[in-house]
Amino acid sequence: MLQTVDVGELSIGAYLQVVPEEIMAPLLEVAGRLRGARVLHLSATPYGGGVSELLRSAVPLYNDLGVHATWKIITGLPPFFAVTKKMHNALQGATTPVTAEDRALYERTAERNAAQLRADPEFAGFDYVFVHDPQPTAVRSYVDGSRARWVWRCHIDTSQPDLATWHYLRRFLEPYDATVFTTAQFVPPDLPPGRVEIIPPAIDPLSPKNMSLDDRTAHAVLNWIGIEPRRPLITQVSRFDPWKDPLGVIDAYRLVRKEVPDLQLALVGSMALDDPEAWEVYRTIADAARDDPAVHLFTNLTGVGNVEVNAFQRMSAVMVQKSLREGFGLVVCEALWKGTPVVAGRAGGIPLQIADGVGGVLVDSVAGCAEAITGLLTDRPRAAALAAAGHERVRRHFLLPRLLLDELTLLDALAQER
Structure with a gap:
C-alpha cells in the first residue's frame, strides 16, 4: 500500500484572529455542507517543496473542519523521478524530449502505484481525490470504477509548455472531473473538457516557518x-x-x-x-x-x-x-x-x-x-x-484558510453536479 504521511493536529479556530472574517465565515459554511466527506491528497514527496508544505498544514485543517483528509505518497525508483523532473521542466518550456523509454517507465510506475492504491482498504471510502502535479497524474488512468471525484492540481507554470510533452500528459487528464491551476495564463487551450478552477496557493501563518519569531x-x-x-x-x-x-x-x-x-x-x-x-x-x-x-x-x-x-x-x-x-x-x-x-x-x-x-x-x-x-x-x-x-x-x-475555502467550494460544486 502507498505510504500515508503522518500529520499533526491543527484548529481552524486559531486562525480567527489572523484571517479576515469574509474568508472565515464562508469557509465554515461550506465545510458544514461537506462534513463527513473523505478526501485523499496524492503527491510525490512528503518534504522539500511547496506542495508538501501546503499539505502538511491543509490536511489537519480539513480534518478539524470535519472533512476527513488523508495524504499519501506514490513510490518510484530514481529513474522514474528523473523522468518526471524532465517532464516538469518540459511543461515549463524546456525542450529536452521525453523519450518512448521515459514514457514506458512513467506508465509502468503509474500502473504499479494504482494497484497499490486499489489494494488499500481506505481507498473505496474516498469521495474526492486531489492529484498533485505530473508525477502521480497517470495513476487515475489505471483506477477503474472509482466512485470518487478526481481533481488534478497543477502547481507549475504551464503557460508555454513543450507541446509534445503536454500532449502526452493531456491524455491522462481525460478521466479527471476537474483541473486546478494557479493563474488563468497557465491553462492550456486544449485542456480536456471538465471543470477548470483558478486557485492560487497560500501560506500557513501559524506554521514553524511563519510563526512569530523575535x-x-x-x-x-x-x-x-x-x-x-x-x-x-x-x-x-x-x-x-x-x-x-x-x-x-x-x-x-x-x-x-x-x-x-x-x-x-x-x-x-x-x-x-x-x-x-x-x-x-x-x-x-x-x-x-x-x-x-x-x-x-x-x-x-x-x-x-x-x-x-x-x-x-x-x-x-x-x-x-x-x-x-x-x-x-x-x-x-x-x-x-x-x-x-x-x-x-x-x-x-x-x-x-x-x-x-x-x-x-x-x-x-x-x-x-x-x-x-x-x-x-x-x-x-x-x-x-x-x-x-x-x-x-x-x-x-494568500493565507491558508482562503485556499481551503476555494478547494472546499470546488468539492461542494462537484458534489452538486453529481
Whole structure:
C-alpha cells in the first residue's frame, strides 16, 4: 500500500484572529455542507517543496473542519523521478524530449502505484481525490470504477509548455472531473473538457516557518550557522533548480557589492525525493561561489529547516526570488508576511503576490535585479512601506484558510453536479 504521511493536529479556530472574517465565515459554511466527506491528497514527496508544505498544514485543517483528509505518497525508483523532473521542466518550456523509454517507465510506475492504491482498504471510502502535479497524474488512468471525484492540481507554470510533452500528459487528464491551476495564463487551450478552477496557493501563518519569531532569537539562529547579523544580508530561498536562476542571483549580488561592500548573500535550498537534478545544480552554485566567503550556501540536509528559513526571511534586508519560471513561489508571500520586501522575477504566479507598488519590485534581468536590490538597501523607508503593503495583501488574499475555502467550494460544486 502507498505510504500515508503522518500529520499533526491543527484548529481552524486559531486562525480567527489572523484571517479576515469574509474568508472565515464562508469557509465554515461550506465545510458544514461537506462534513463527513473523505478526501485523499496524492503527491510525490512528503518534504522539500511547496506542495508538501501546503499539505502538511491543509490536511489537519480539513480534518478539524470535519472533512476527513488523508495524504499519501506514490513510490518510484530514481529513474522514474528523473523522468518526471524532465517532464516538469518540459511543461515549463524546456525542450529536452521525453523519450518512448521515459514514457514506458512513467506508465509502468503509474500502473504499479494504482494497484497499490486499489489494494488499500481506505481507498473505496474516498469521495474526492486531489492529484498533485505530473508525477502521480497517470495513476487515475489505471483506477477503474472509482466512485470518487478526481481533481488534478497543477502547481507549475504551464503557460508555454513543450507541446509534445503536454500532449502526452493531456491524455491522462481525460478521466479527471476537474483541473486546478494557479493563474488563468497557465491553462492550456486544449485542456480536456471538465471543470477548470483558478486557485492560487497560500501560506500557513501559524506554521514553524511563519510563526512569530523575535529579533533576538532570529539573530541567534543565523549567528549559529555563520551569518553575521550586523552586516546587510540578502537571501533567496528556493529549490536548487535552474528555473530559480541561482547563478543570476550571484551575478546580481556581485553588482550590488560595488555599492554595498559588506553585503552577504545566502542561498537556501531544499532537497526533495522527487528532484534528482538538485544536487547537480547545488554543485554548480558551490563552484560559482567558491572564492567568496560572503556567499553562504545552505540546504535542509545541513541543518537549515523551517525555523532557520523563518529567521532568514525576517532578518534579511531584502529577499530575492529571481525565478525565470515559477508556479507561484510561496517564499514571496512568506517574506512579505514577515515584513520583508522582495525583489523577484516577473514570472508565473509571482506578479499575483507583488502588484504595482505592493510588496517589492518585479525584475526582468540581472542588471534590473541588482538595481532594485540596491535601491531597497539604500532607501529603507521605501522598503518598509513596500513590505507593509505586501503584508496586508498576503493577509487578505494568500493565507491558508482562503485556499481551503476555494478547494472546499470546488468539492461542494462537484458534489452538486453529481
